[in-house]
Amino acid sequence: APEMIRVLVEHRLDHVLGCRQEAPNDTTAYRPGHEQGNKAFNRVVGGLFGEPVTDMLSGYRVFSRRFVKSFPAMSKEFEIETELTVHSMALRVPQEEVMVGFRDRPAGSESKLRTFHDGFRILGLIVRLFAHERPFAFYGGLALIAFMVSLVLGVPVIWEFFETG
Structure with missing residues (x-):
């Protein structure tokens, strides 16, 4: 000490x-x-x-x-x-x-x-x-993760909609 x-x-x-x-x-x-x-x-x-x-x-x-x-x-x-x-x-x-x-x-x-x-x-x-x-980094990171998940789940649905009408 x-x-x-x-x-x-x-x-x-x-x-x-x-x-x-x-x-x-x-x-x-x-x-x-x-x-x-x-x-x-x-x-x-x-x-x-x-x-x-x-x-x-x-x-x-x-x-x-x-x-x-x-x-x-x-x-x-x-x-x-x-x-x-x-x-x-x-x-x-x-x-x-x-x-x-x-x-x-x-x-x-x-x-x-x-x-x-x-x-x-x-x-x-x-x-x-x-x-x-560091709230901006924390909640911004959560928002980015949510955005990526929504893309992974949403793009195939939207793609199929445009293909089938």
């Missing part, structure tokens, strides 16, 4: 994200499927909001007072990291990522994360935040 605080202060940032990096001799820190799911969410959020992110589901973060005051926390549980990431992207706050160590849980402790349940909740939140933050 001291390194992240130093980066925040020296670079005059509003958000520093600690990106988890497994120790070279520890390949069990991520549960099966979690690393791939995290990478997929990173690509989706980066693509939708136009800014790459390495580890959006990391909870290891440092914020400026200004960022904290601007954040309307609505989420509970594991969606909070997604909401924080999208909020910082939407506001285009000065931010940086710092690599931090990540190792396996201590013996006897268990993760509260429910892989598929929480994954679908996070995906739903991403869709809602995209509709809220």
